[in-house]
Amino acid sequence: MNIRILIIAAIGLFNGALHAQTVLKGTVYEGKASHKLSNVFIRDINSKEIALTDNSGNFSIRTAINHTLIFSSPGYISDTLYLVDLKPKRVELSFQGISLNQVNITSTRTFNPREEYPDVYEKSKFALSPSRIFGKEAKDARRLKRYFDREADERKIDSIFNPVYVSSVVPLKGRELEDFMTMYRPSLSFLQKTPHSSLTLYINDSYKKFMALPPEKRSIQRLSAN
Incomplete structure (x- = not known):
């Protein structure tokens, strides 16, 4: 009887260990900095499992060795991680500026x-x-x-509210256009009830406000990845 109990317990521990080995944990950072990124979308392209990082940048996802994970977040270059083991990972996403029409x-x-x-x-x-x-x-x-x-x-x-349309209304481009569109990005409810002509007026009025700001106020501060 005691032997049977020991065997059953051993099997249970073995199964538990196997289950634990199918979960990868880690933390996503902005580059080499200590700043942790929340709401980073993680996808296992082999099993289609998905997850998000929490408010502390931590994640947990069911996966396996030899699987590939994709980490993506607006404004950052997506990172691909091929798993050779399931040890806790530090994932670093490089800042690329704000992608205004990015598919994540x-x-x-x-x-x-x-x-x-x-x-x-x-x-x-x-x-x-x-x-x-x-x-x-x-x-x-x-x-x-x-x-x-x-x-x-x-x-x-x-x-x-995309770069092609906005840049046809106001004389901005590049980083300046990105900052303007981020600062004056309208809500979906506003766009749904605003006719096209009124949206053009909104963009022009916002441009006047934008240009009236001191130069240092027209630039959105990026977190350093160094």
Whole structure:
């Protein structure tokens, strides 16, 4: 009897160890700096598992050796990580300036997270089961759903308030155009209720305010990656 108990316990420990080995943890930083990045989107291109970094830049994702992870965040160069082991990772994303019309999660095709990640929406639903409400998997799913919803809204804004259109209204380009569009980026609700002619007026009025600022106030400070 004692031998059977020991065997069962050993099997349980072995299975637990196997499960632990399928989870990769780590932290995402801005370059070599100590600044940690939240809401970095992580995707295992082999298994299609996805995750987000938390407010402290930490992440946890189910994966395996020989899998490839993609880390992406607006304004940073996406990083690819090929896993040769599952030791905790320090991932560094290089700052590239603000990408005003960047596609972060999928390719340039229509972004439809409900079709691409149906499990996220299913697990995000509230249920009577406490584990479905307070469990980590459910919490992570609800957080990812909010992320997808924000991403969808941002893409709708980008489709209207884009560099080609804005630069046709005001004489800005390059870094100056990026800073202007970031500082005066309209909300989706504003764009949905504003006719095209009024949007042109909004951009012109914003440009006047922008140029009235002291030069140092017209530039958005970037965090250093050094």
